[in-house]
Amino acid sequence: MNQSLSLASQLSQMRCFLMDMDGTVFLGERLLPGAVELVDYLEQREIPYFFLTNNSSRSKADYAQKLNRLGLTVSEQRIFTSGEATALYLKKRMPSARLFIAGTDSLKEEFRQHGFEIVEERPEAVVLGFDTTLTYNRLWKLCDFVRAGLPYFATHPDINCPTENGFMPDIGAMIAFVQTSTGRQPDVIVGKPNPPIIEAVTAKSGIPLQFTVMIGDRLYTDIALGRTGITTVLVLSGETKAADVAGSPFQPDWIVENLAELYALLSRAQSVSG
Structure with missing residues (x-):
């Protein structure tokens, strides 16, 4: 089994998806590739997901409004901020x-x-x-x-x-x-990668860490959550570039270019298993 299928196989076992926002789902006023498709995938399969952001300058209502304005239909209940x-x-x-x-x-x-x-x-x-x-x-x-x-x-x-x-x-x-x-x-x-925020979101989801995946663009916050036992996926659409990974003490379980690549992997795995 190649690396792509291994990633898709592991993610298919996950029961809750956590996604960073700045640099992962959007940059400024631009929705990043794959965001709509991945959310639709999770919605159709009734897989719980939350947008987990460290950015505390906006409330969850602000973020829900922004995501809806950019074309991603989500409720405030899907947003969890630091x-x-x-x-x-x-x-x-x-x-x-x-x-x-x-x-x-x-x-x-x-x-x-x-x-x-x-x-x-x-x-x-x-x-x-x-x-x-x-x-x-x-x-x-x-x-x-x-x-x-x-x-x-x-x-x-x-x-x-x-x-x-x-x-x-x-x-x-x-x-x-x-x-x-x-x-x-x-x-x-409190925020990522510290225990208080992951304890709070786990209490909200009701799903154990071993069945939860964190997807984000920042090594020292999103990917550092891996030390809690959570699976981590690094996207290269925001702060972190591929060259930054080797020298980091925080290593992702998997690396993809963006949410579009992640969605494509999940879709292929679904079609193979189906």
Whole structure:
């Protein structure tokens, strides 16, 4: 059996598919090849799937609207963000905490929907998200709170976010800024590849990790989830290029060019078995 058929055979045993979005399903305002076909394949076979993104600058409602606008018909229930995972994580541990959030209005609303009070002064904990509205004064305020010793959480660790025209600095760059100023790293980083987000999505799907596959474009987040026991597929449509793989400590189980190649493999395997 060749490598392509081996991949298709293994994926045919999976009972839940997790897909990254930025660089995997779309780039900017462009849907990437194979996204529609793969989702249709999963829908027709009633295989559970979720779009699992570290990008916390948008809510699941925002993402559902964007995917629908780009031509991919999905509901909010298929979206799981690091922002939602962080809110769920804190709800179990600090359910009534007053929070200072360095994040977009969408992220703040996510936390409000989980019952948190969002404040600018005298918070009990601080949350750093991918804040595309960040100002120097708010970053300064965040550093003051972190330096004062308040519990400090970050939604995810991504250094850059892929776009159609290159990369934009992501939360990892902000974490480095805060660390340089305060000497502190976040107490907990929730998003991929850390346990809190995969524990949350597994609780949502009800499917064990050994029957779950993560498809994404970033080695140190998507593919690093492999250490949890999940199967990983790297797509080369976003941040990672083929030459980057050999030197990485995070090795994918499989590599494909994009979702179109993955869909083609699954379709061929289905026709052979059928």
